[in-house]
Amino acid sequence: MKHFFISLVLVAGLSASLCNAQTTPAAVKEDFKPSVFNQPGKEYPMVNSQGYARFRIEAPDAQAVSVSLGLDGRGGTKLVKGEDGVWAGTTEGPLDEGFHYYHLTIDGGVFNDPGALNFYGSTRWESGIEIPAHDQDFYALKDVPHGFVQQILFPSPSTSTSRRAFVYTPPDYGKDRNKRYPVLYLQHGWGEDETAWSNQGHANLIMDNLIAEGRIEPFIIVMTYGMTNEVRMGGLRNFDMSPFQTVLVDELIPYVDANFATLADRQNRATAGLSMGGMQTKTITLNKPEVFSHFGLLSGGTYSPDDLKDKKDVKLVFMSCGSKENPDGVNNAAKALKEAGYNAVSFVSEGTAHEFLTWRRSLYQLAPLLFKK
Amino acid sequence: MKHFFISLVLVAGLSASLCNAQTTPAAVKEDFKPSVFNQPGKEYPMVNSQGYARFRIEAPDAQAVSVSLGLDGRGGTKLVKGEDGVWAGTTEGPLDEGFHYYHLTIDGGVFNDPGALNFYGSTRWESGIEIPAHDQDFYALKDVPHGFVQQILFPSPSTSTSRRAFVYTPPDYGKDRNKRYPVLYLQHGWGEDETAWSNQGHANLIMDNLIAEGRIEPFIIVMTYGMTNEVRMGGLRNFDMSPFQTVLVDELIPYVDANFATLADRQNRATAGLSMGGMQTKTITLNKPEVFSHFGLLSGGTYSPDDLKDKKDVKLVFMSCGSKENPDGVNNAAKALKEAGYNAVSFVSEGTAHEFLTWRRSLYQLAPLLFKK
Numbered sequence: 001m002k003h004f005f006i007s008l009v010l011v012a013g014l015s016a017s018l019c020n021a022q023t024t025p026a027a028v029k030e031d032f033k034p035s036v037f038n039q040p041g042k043e044y045p046m047v048n049s050q051g052y053a054r055f056r057i058e059a060p061d062a063q064a065v066s067v068s069l070g071l072d073g074r075g076g077t078k079l080v081k082g083e084d085g086v087w088a089g090t091t092e093g094p095l096d097e098g099f100h101y102y103h104l105t106i107d108g109g110v111f112n113d114p115g116a117l118n119f120y121g122s123t124r125w126e127s128g129i130e131i132p133a134h135d136q137d138f139y140a141l142k143d144v145p146h147g148f149v150q151q152i153l154f155p156s157p158s159t160s161t162s163r164r165a166f167v168y169t170p171p172d173y174g175k176d177r178n179k180r181y182p183v184l185y186l187q188h189g190w191g192e193d194e195t196a197w198s199n200q201g202h203a204n205l206i207m208d209n210l211i212a213e214g215r216i217e218p219f220i221i222v223m224t225y226g227m228t229n230e231v232r233m234g235g236l237r238n239f240d241m242s243p244f245q246t247v248l249v250d251e252l253i254p255y256v257d258a259n260f261a262t263l264a265d266r267q268n269r270a271t272a273g274l275s276m277g278g279m280q281t282k283t284i285t286l287n288k289p290e291v292f293s294h295f296g297l298l299s300g301g302t303y304s305p306d307d308l309k310d311k312k313d314v315k316l317v318f319m320s321c322g323s324k325e326n327p328d329g330v331n332n333a334a335k336a337l338k339e340a341g342y343n344a345v346s347f348v349s350e351g352t353a354h355e356f357l358t359w360r361r362s363l364y365q366l367a368p369l370l371f372k373k
Numbered sequence: 374m375k376h377f378f379i380s381l382v383l384v385a386g387l388s389a390s391l392c393n394a395q396t397t398p399a400a401v402k403e404d405f406k407p408s409v410f411n412q413p414g415k416e417y418p419m420v421n422s423q424g425y426a427r428f429r430i431e432a433p434d435a436q437a438v439s440v441s442l443g444l445d446g447r448g449g450t451k452l453v454k455g456e457d458g459v460w461a462g463t464t465e466g467p468l469d470e471g472f473h474y475y476h477l478t479i480d481g482g483v484f485n486d487p488g489a490l491n492f493y494g495s496t497r498w499e500s501g502i503e504i505p506a507h508d509q510d511f512y513a514l515k516d517v518p519h520g521f522v523q524q525i526l527f528p529s530p531s532t533s534t535s536r537r538a539f540v541y542t543p544p545d546y547g548k549d550r551n552k553r554y555p556v557l558y559l560q561h562g563w564g565e566d567e568t569a570w571s572n573q574g575h576a577n578l579i580m581d582n583l584i585a586e587g588r589i590e591p592f593i594i595v596m597t598y599g600m601t602n603e604v605r606m607g608g609l610r611n612f613d614m615s616p617f618q619t620v621l622v623d624e625l626i627p628y629v630d631a632n633f634a635t636l637a638d639r640q641n642r643a644t645a646g647l648s649m650g651g652m653q654t655k656t657i658t659l660n661k662p663e664v665f666s667h668f669g670l671l672s673g674g675t676y677s678p679d680d681l682k683d684k685k686d687v688k689l690v691f692m693s694c695g696s697k698e699n700p701d702g703v704n705n706a707a708k709a710l711k712e713a714g715y716n717a718v719s720f721v722s723e724g725t726a727h728e729f730l731t732w733r734r735s736l737y738q739l740a741p742l743l744f745k746k
Contacts, residue, residue: 039497059482061436085481104484108458109432111477111484118491118498124412125491141535146526148540151571153519162514167521174632177550198524259547 028052028090035116035129037099042115051094051131053077055113060085062107069095069102069129076105096324097133098357099200101126119200123191128200133357138364139202144212145171149204154255158246159228165252166194167260168204170211170218180261182219182268182371185248185292186363187226187277189300194225197363200356206364216368222256224248226277245284249291270370272296272318274359282307294318294370298362299325299354302333305340316369317344320362322352345369401425401463408489408502410472415488424467424504426450428486433458435480442468442475442502449478469697470506471730472573474499492573496564501573506730511737512575517585518544522577527628531619532601538625539567540633541577543584543591553634555592555641555744558621558665559736560599560650562673567598570736573729579737589741595629597621599646599653618657622664643743645669645691647732655680667691667743671735672698672727675706678713689742690717693735695725718742 032046032054044056055067057079065087070077079087101121104111112118118125147170153162173181186203188196197203203221210216228244257264271292273281278300285295289311295303296318303317317337319330330346337344347365349358405419405427417429428440430452438460443450452460474494477484485491491498520543526535546554559576561569570576576594583589601617630637644665646654651673658668662684668676669691676690690710692703703719710717720738722731 041496057482059480059484061480062482063434063436063480106479106482106484107432107434107436109430109435109479110487111432111479112487114483114485114497123414124487141526143528143535146535148523148525150521150523151577152521153514155516162516162519174547204524 036132037117037119037128037130038115039117044115045113045129047129047131051097052091053095053129053131054090055079055088056115057087057104057106057113058085059087059106062087064105064107066105067091067102067113068105069100076102095129095131096352096355096357097131098352098355098360100129100131100355102129103127120193120195121191121200135361138209139205139360140209141205142209142212144208146208147171147173147204147211147218149198152255152259154252156247156251158243158251163224163247163251164194165222165224165256166198167256168198168207168221168223169260170207170220172218173220173261180263182217182270183256183260183262184219184221184294184367184370185253185269185271186221186223187271187273187280188223189273189275189277190227193227194223196356197221197223201360201363203363206360207367210364210367217371219367219371220256220260220262222252224252226273226280241280241283244280245287248284249288253291266290266293267315268293268371270294270296270316272298272363272366273300274298274362275300275354286311296320296362296366297330298359298366302329303337303344304333305336305342308337308340308342312341314342315372317342318347318362318366318369319344320347320349320358320365322349322354322358324351324353325358409505410490410492410501410503411488412490417488418486418502420502420504424470425464426468426502426504427463428452428461429488430460430477430479430486431458432460432479435460437478437480439478440464440475440486441478442473449475468502468504469725469728469730470504471725471728471733473502473504473728475502476500493566493568494564494573508734511582512578512733513582514578515582515585517581519581520544520546520577520584520591522571525628525632527625529620529624531616531624536597536620536624537567538595538597538629539571540596540629541571541580541594542633543580543593545591546593546634553636555590555643556629556633556635557592557594557667557740557743558626558642558644559594559596560644560646560653561596562646562648562650563600566600567596569729570594570596574733574736576736579733580740583737583740590744592740592744593629593633593635595625597625599650614653614656617653618660621657622661626664639663639666640688641666641744643667643669643689645671645736645739646673647671647735648673648727659684669693669735669739670703671732671739675702676710676717677706678709678715681710681713681715685714687715688745690715691720691735691739691742692717693720693722693731693738695722695727695731697724697726698731 029048032048035045046054065079067077070091077089077091079089081087113127116127119128150167156163228247269292278297294316299321327348334344334346349361352358402421405421408418419427438452440450443464450462450464452462454460486500489500492501523540529536642665651670667689672694700721707717707719722734725731
């Protein structure tokens with residue numbers, strides 16, 4: 001278990017700088033546009049149609065400025081000061097499609113890019129950049145009915161505070177006063193928090209679009225902070241999942257069932273998580289088989305038939321990862337589970353690693369499989 | 374009008390660096406604690422019981438690091454590099470109680486403090502620091518029932534997109550299916566956005582606490598982005614309020630009335646705004662007297678009896694500012710309105726300037742005055 005966590009962290013750390021290695025320099029197309037995750041009105045960082053990223057940082061008296069994105073293992077992208085005193089540079093190769101965390105190193109200190117929005121990852125608010133994906137339509141903001149994302153503060157006696165969660169309610173929620181909805185509890189990864197699935201994950205837009213297309217029956221999604229025992233920085237060896245299990249099962253779920261129009265039973269309750277959140281999903285679903293009926297591990301390990309041998313009434317096991325992770329792992333695990341009689345599905349996100357496009361696509365694949373009659 | 378806007382911006386720019394001038398250096402108490410608005414696990418910036426702020430920035434090879442907070446007109450606080458290579462420094466005097474935006478200047482470039490959370494102000498996500506106020510209890514997170522803050526995306530044909538708003542619903546919302554609520558439309562200031570009232574304003578906690586104390590009848594608050602025509606950077610000369618009026622009156626209000634349990638009439642609809650949002654409030658309430666019955670200007674100008682002469686059925690005019698702004702302005706305006714027969718109230722926030730503690734206190738004073746039978 002310890003090793004599992006630590007390797008997840010390492011993969012997460014590296015993935016931001018992964019890209020397609022190029023042995024011969026390709027011609028860089030000069031069709032750069034501002035990243036969609038830039039701060040309002042900011043031109044840089046920019047991205048071109050090939051996936052190259054270009055940065056521009058004002059710090060006229062700095063000695064050295066670099067960006068943590070770039071070719072894997074080669075220290076990111078060093079910027080060069082121009083005659084105008086502005087530091088600029090382009091990644092040596094294209095980046096993977098989708099979302100990447102990054103930061104600047106300026107004279108030995110770590111700072112965010114003033115041009116980019118910030119996203120909580122690596123236990124801090126980091127700069128983010130989006131390389132447009134060829135399939136980005138499924139999480140685009142469209143002119144369809146939109147659900148709400150609600151910030152709730154729920155009482156948590158076990159941690160002596162009010163804790164925050166976000167609750168996605170579908171567009172028709174509340175319209176029919178007698179309608180009740182299934183619920184997916186959806187967790188972030190190590191170093192992220194309860195904002196991740198809405199901000200960088202676009203979970204609400206993925207749901208809005210699936211519902212508008214009639215591809216799923218609407219359900220609620222609940223997202224809360226999973227690193228309950230506050231081991232945020234380097235303390236993963238001591239990470240203990242039981243405080244989070246208490247918050248989730250004994251505090252959050254009863255609060256959601258009391259305050260939202262839920263179908264408050266096991267059949268209508270799913271849980272999934274990415275990376276460390278997948279590990280939590282596995283542990284908690286096995287500890288508490290009476291709570292959830294649909295399980296999802298997104299770049300977060302696998303279940304074996306042995307894990308589930310006393311849990312024959314599991315409705316769905318979904319396991320996914322990026323093609324640059326360990327696709328054989330999730331495919332073989334699903335095969336073994338199917339052979340043992342479970343409804344198991346694996347999904348591999350083509351061309352992505354341990355990063356959010358993998359997880360956006362995973363949610364898009366998982367949602368239509370949930371809560372089937 | 375042009376001058377009014379520009380002066381608001383200047384005041385907003387200066388206010389972050391205002392503090393009590395000290396002619397003789399006071400002894401600085403060594404009881405510094407992390408600011409409550411630090412990123413998780415970060416020790417710096419710190420604040421002491423006198424209101425001094427202390428900063429610590431790692432950038433070992435930098436030539437110069439300064440913080441924009443400090444004594445007014447003296448260029449903020451210059452940090453000094455210690456033997457450990459870390460830049461550190463303390464403000465020369467205490468800062469005003471409450472919330473302040475700030476940023477770092479590193480070798481001539483503007484960056485955020487990696488230790489602090491970011492807040493949208495000055496048309497960018499800036500670092501924020503909180504000097505504990507002696508009356509902070511009214512916006513503290515307490516063990517009381519909490520309302521939700523919902524992110525909604527509402528269709529806006531006039532701007533050809535889905536626009537974002539946040540909706541505060543009180544703790545008992547939805548419990549009694551026949552209960553309907555009045556609504557306050559609450560606007561941010563120049564350079565801020567629809568996140569300001571929840572993040573740095575604590576509007577939801579102020580409401581939760583007032584409701585828990587039985588001091589107000591619950592109502593809904595709606596907050597959206599007011600700089601609709603996207604004049605974010607320096608273009609205030611061309612700022613035109615009519616696009617926002619269209620979004621607010623013709624698009625947002627009908628959407629909220631269709632999707633929330635509102636009392637959808639003028640008597641039960643209020644609007645207030647801070648700074649530029651106050652100017653918008655004044656303009657729109659005078660243009661559209663049929664829409665709102667309660668008006669609030671928070672550091673955002675005043676109404677005169679002449680402004681309201683054809684609007685005798687106004688239920689409340691609330692005008693406020695900090696004692697370091699122009700308290701005579703709001704007090705005299707309220708006096709003139711009262712003499713003309715209006716229900717007018719002024720409020721002056723002691724010891725604060727054009728900044729968020731003024732506006733938190735203003736909301737706390739305004740809320741109990743709204744929607745009286």
